Amino acid sequence: MRKISSVLLCVVLLVVCSIPVSAEEKLKLTARSAIVMEAESGRIIYEDNSSEALPPASVTKVMTLLLIFEAIGQGKLALSDEITVSEHAASMGGSQVFLEAGEVQTVEVMIKSIAVASGNDASVAMAEHIGGSEDGFVAMMNQKAKDLGMKNTVFKNCCGLDTEGHVTSAKDIAIMSRELITKHPSVLKYSSIWMDEFIHKTKKGESVFGLSNTNKLLKQYQGCTGLKTGSTSQAKFCLSATAKRNGITLIAVVMASNSSKDRIKDATTLLDYGFGGCRVYEAPDLKKKLKPVPVAGGEKQEAKIASKKIFRTVLINGESEDGITYNIQRKKNLKAPLKKGDAAGWITYYQNGSYIGKVQLIITEEIGKLTFAKSVSRVLKQFLYQLAGDVSSAKSPQSIRWDKK
Template sequence: MKLKEKKRTTRATKRQFLRKSVASVMLLNMLCFSLAPVMVLAEGEQTESTSTKPAAVQAATTTTQIPSVESLGLNVKSAILIEPVSGQVLLNLNSDLALPPASMTKMMTEYIVADFVKQGKFQWDDVVTVRKNAAQTVGSRIFLAEGDQHTIEELYIAMAVGSANDATVALAEHVAGSEQAFVKMMNDEAKRMGLPTAHFANSTGLDIADMPKEFQPADGKETVMSALDAAILAKYIVTDHPDFARFTSLQTYKFRDRDTKPIVNYNWMLEANKNVTNFKQFAYEGLDGLKTGHTTKAGNNFTGTAERNGMRLISVVMGTKTDKARFVETRKVLDFGFNNFEPKQIIAPKATVAGTETVTVKKAKNTEVPVVSGEAVSFVVPKGADTSTVEAKVNLTEEGLVAPLKQGTKVGTVTYSYKADGLNETLEKTVDLITAEDADKAGWFKLLLRAIGEFFSDLFNGIKNLF
């Protein structure tokens, strides 16, 4: 009996083993068939991923290759190209070299006069009486006589368009009482603007020896500016007086009714000159200013500015051999900027900073208050540049923040930095870090409970630290 039971048990065990084996084989087959599409898909994805790598590499290589300054073959003593909003220097060739600027000096006179009008100290239609100094001034001029009367605007246009030295001196004396008093204003402004090498001897840019003798400065120090000085000065003009082109873009101006010929703008590169036979070869798209300059010592200089596709650039070339050459060289400099660079928003306004999403505000209902950057951050970068590598450094307010705080309260700063291929410098901009919402003060009962909780937490940590 026992033997029969043992046999039955053995047969049952074999049948069970057989069923498990068959089930295992079936399960294995099912797994294999089910995994096959996945493996094919995985292989397909891998193939697709591999095939996109060259495209990614190709996308990376679409970044504009910035040519060297040397490759431009500039025939100048110095040159510079800047973007005025950020102040970025895009091209630099001996830009810190102090040189005679000639009539580019008048940009400072233009700035000061326009600023006084902007402040309401003078009006454009105020009448100026010409004095002896202006009447005796030589060089480019409109032949003012002592006692002549003209409005500030008329003289200003003569200065900006025709580079009239006598009109410039007349304005300087009207504003400050004497030209040398105005020169002090010019030098004070140069310090305020941070012009590294600039020194002004007069309002015009004439050599001291060419000034009327009795009005020459006693120290004998000639006017000098570097290309960098001129670019910074131009930056102040276009940013503080955005209507500058109302004067500088005029092609011609008839100063007096009796004049047989109008004043012709010395700036041949004005875009409006594209249809003028004598100047169309120099006309440049978007160019609307600023100032030429020429003396025997200075050679030929030009500070130009043009705007294309929402980006304005300022160029300065100094020490070219001819009046035509200063425009040829300026074209090279401006083309370098517009062909190779573009403005790009790096950080959107009110962006969250990774790692500093909130700040602790004492006595607030919610002690962790969200914070964001106060404004957008844009840089001028090589065209097609990858801007994903921007870095952020946060500097929070040292003193504790206590509720209540209004939305938009400054709680620190964040500095964004970016180094692009093709740029020698690391671009940086610092903006405020502000609260993204109101931080209301908590009620007394909540503050009491919070204080009790902090007390016992500190007590527990103190006891724990004993062991």
């Protein structure tokens, strides 16, 4: 009987030990809410209570920076533009760079002050410049949140000071962080600055002010590139952290960690888990399968095409690439003139039947519009080519066989 029990115990132990660790295993975090997302695809690698609406503190400034960089991208703002600080902006409490009313600084200095030192005064100064007022800018923030599908977000100010009803979620922070770093990667040039300085220029004279990054993960985690910290009495300690290793960029968000050290530890745990559980998949080159597209009214009747970029996605927790398929969709009604880079269709990718992304097809050569003279020339060439073919197909005298009589 004892021998049978021992055998059964061994069998049970073998079965238990052979069960893989679940991808949904709960990580040990102090944060009340957390998520880690792959930036390029937006796929969520791990999340825990990620949709709860909580005070975000200065992580709010991710949205502030997003709208600033959008304005720059749209040509409405330049890094060299000068911003005048208002009384309201100068009066901001909390983290600040001590801008004075009437002081003038460039947009780039303001961006550094926000991204590096988390300056509330700089945030409000930029908000007033772009939105006409802080309230006007906050309306823009909420509209952008809606556009991005941030379902648990309501902004009440542009800097993150504790205000009733000013909330967002870890998932929403990851969404806006992804939008910022993928659409405006130059922000990482500023969020990765460890120390810097600028010159205060006021009626009292000039003085040097040092900027020190509030994100200590920059010095403690290999590949960390940003992005934004935040802490208040209500929000506790929050962080949206970005890091890149081996071609993979991750976004880890923690909200309401117990301490500054804990948020770093929590973010590290999330990033380690993310990098350990995913790998990059690059689609094979489909050049040989991309047939030219027909062109109407052009100097050429067909245009060569290519994919705009190589499709990349991330496979998570042992996923196989065998389930990845694609569908080539070429535009059918292209009309000349065409330029290099003009859209010519899409390659859509699926994983086990579910959509995972697409890559644009583009024209690789310029094709001018067919003029009347060129049209006549084309018809004449076709006629002569056909005529030459008819002549060559006829029997020549040398090929005539003479029968001997």
